[in-house]
Amino acid sequence: MISQDKIRLMAQMTYYDEHVGKKNRNMASYFRGDYIGLQVLKSIISATIVFLIVVALFIYYDFEVFMKDIYQIDLMATGKNLLTIYLVFVAVYSAITYIVFAIKYRKSQRNLREYYRGLRRLGDY
Amino acid sequence: MTAFVAFREQLKLIYSRYDFYITAAMKFFLAFISLIVVNSKLGYMERLKSMPIVLLLSLMCAFMPANAIILVTAIFVILHVYSLSLECAIVVAAMFVIMFLLYFRFSPREAISVILTPICFALKIPFVMPIALGLTGTPSSGVAVGCGAIVYYVLRYLSDGVTTLNSIEAENAIQKYRYAVDGIINNKTMMVVAVVFAFTVCLVYTVRRLSIDYAWDIAIVSGALGCIIFLFIGNIIVHIEISALGAILEAIVSIVICKGLEMLVFHVDYSRSERMQFEDDEYYYYVKAVPKITVPKRNNTVKKIAHKTVNHSNTKNVRVPASAHSAEK
Numbered sequence: 001m002i003s004q005d006k007i008r009l010m011a012q013m014t015y016y017d018e019h020v021g022k023k024n025r026n027m028a029s030y031f032r033g034d035y036i037g038l039q040v041l042k043s044i045i046s047a048t049i050v051f052l053i054v055v056a057l058f059i060y061y062d063f064e065v066f067m068k069d070i071y072q073i074d075l076m077a078t079g080k081n082l083l084t085i086y087l088v089f090v091a092v093y094s095a096i097t098y099i100v101f102a103i104k105y106r107k108s109q110r111n112l113r114e115y116y117r118g119l120r121r122l123g124d125y
Numbered sequence: 126m127t128a129f130v131a132f133r134e135q136l137k138l139i140y141s142r143y144d145f146y147i148t149a150a151m152k153f154f155l156a157f158i159s160l161i162v163v164n165s166k167l168g169y170m171e172r173l174k175s176m177p178i179v180l181l182l183s184l185m186c187a188f189m190p191a192n193a194i195i196l197v198t199a200i201f202v203i204l205h206v207y208s209l210s211l212e213c214a215i216v217v218a219a220m221f222v223i224m225f226l227l228y229f230r231f232s233p234r235e236a237i238s239v240i241l242t243p244i245c246f247a248l249k250i251p252f253v254m255p256i257a258l259g260l261t262g263t264p265s266s267g268v269a270v271g272c273g274a275i276v277y278y279v280l281r282y283l284s285d286g287v288t289t290l291n292s293i294e295a296e297n298a299i300q301k302y303r304y305a306v307d308g309i310i311n312n313k314t315m316m317v318v319a320v321v322f323a324f325t326v327c328l329v330y331t332v333r334r335l336s337i338d339y340a341w342d343i344a345i346v347s348g349a350l351g352c353i354i355f356l357f358i359g360n361i362i363v364h365i366e367i368s369a370l371g372a373i374l375e376a377i378v379s380i381v382i383c384k385g386l387e388m389l390v391f392h393v394d395y396s397r398s399e400r401m402q403f404e405d406d407e408y409y410y411y412v413k414a415v416p417k418i419t420v421p422k423r424n425n426t427v428k429k430i431a432h433k434t435v436n437h438s439n440t441k442n443v444r445v446p447a448s449a450h451s452a453e454k
Contacts (some may be wrong), residue, residue: 007278042230043230046226046227046230047227048226049222049226049337050222050223050226051421053219053222053223054223057216057219057306060299061299061302061303061306063299093227097231100231
């Protein structure tokens with residue numbers, strides 16, 4: 001006898017499995033701290049690349065002036081300013097990453113719990 | 126209305142049956158339209174304008190993840206701009222890289238908005254995107270729509286400035302580069318529209334989640350009105366290039382399109398909504414239940430006509446007509 005509830009449950013679980021299940025299981029293979037730490041690390045790398053691109057674009061914009069004044073620029077002060085901007089940028093971006101991926105991790109845990117509950121229900125049929 | 130609901134149910138049925146082919150076809154058309162729009166708006170590299178290349182790339186995108194469309198379109202744009210000027214291509218490439226690195230790492234699904242928003246601009250229905258994403262997405266979708274608006278205005282600026290760029294001598298590379306960067310940084314219209322779109326997404330999202338009747342309809346109208354009002358405020362503050370009549374017409378068309386989207390995604394009957402209140406040991410529950418508008422399914426009578434095989438231990442198999450055991454549902 002075909003159980004419609006069982007088929008519905010199986011369909012829901014297959015849908016979940018095919019869409020976000022793999023991603024969620026991948027997330028769950030990490031401890032929360034490790035997963036968020038990895039994402040923050042990726043964000044620091046991304047932010048560093050973006051910062052370098054923006055600095056390069058600005059230098060190229062005033063390239064002639066930059067080359068002319070390169071020996072008159074206070075390199076220490078400019079470096080300090082750039083470093084401050086870089087650190088603030090990376091800190092803000094990392095904080096946003098932390099919040100976003102903490103929420104994502106919590107959601108994936110909740111979804112996985114639902115999924116395993118479904119599996120147990122399926123086993124009871 | 127019943128006919129529309131029946132049509133929607135049919136659509137669902139067809140989609141669930143042929144979802145692989147329909148998804149592939151939709152990706153193909155999206156890629157095709159994106160590349161055609163890029164070719165028509167920029168189109169500086171003749172080779173990329175050839176139809177076989179466009180069709181081949183679209184076909185390739187049909188069987189790849191949706192984000193491949195963005196990658197292909199971005200490369201297409203960069204190559205076209207490269208034909209115009211290497212310096213501008215560097216600026217455009219840097220813009221795409223920054224967007225992908227900073228934002229689309231968080232929500233790759235919304236990256237498609239970067240393509241859809243400029244397409245909507247080209248079709249003169251730009252308000253559709255912030256309203257539609259406010260209805261179906263989250264407040265973070267506002268960033269994606271904002272990025273789409275930035276892409277559109279950068280490409281428009283470069284497309285409008287072809288004569289100026291060509292008049293600058295080839296040796297004066299920095300001049301061309303400055304022209305591109307200045308166009309992006311000093312483009313007030315772009316900044317205002319990007320911010321207005323992001324605000325509109327948040328506004329529509331907030332209104333449609335309110336526990337009021339016709340929340341989606343109110344959200345659509347408030348989104349369209351919000352767009353116009355925010356743009357007019359932007360116009361007063363920084364004097365942007367916005368046509369008042371054009372904005373109102375675009376808003377009306379956007380309302381109609383988003384209403385169609387609402388009927389497909391969230392079609393409910395508020396006249397039959399019910400409010401319930403109950404409690405358990407820990408909470409009081411205030412529940413509002415709004416029934417979906419559906420058409421009753423037809424009761425099909427299924428008659429089994431298959432033959433049933435009966436095993437007799439000491440004789441050959443005897444086939445018994447199923448009509449003797451038929452059951453009607």
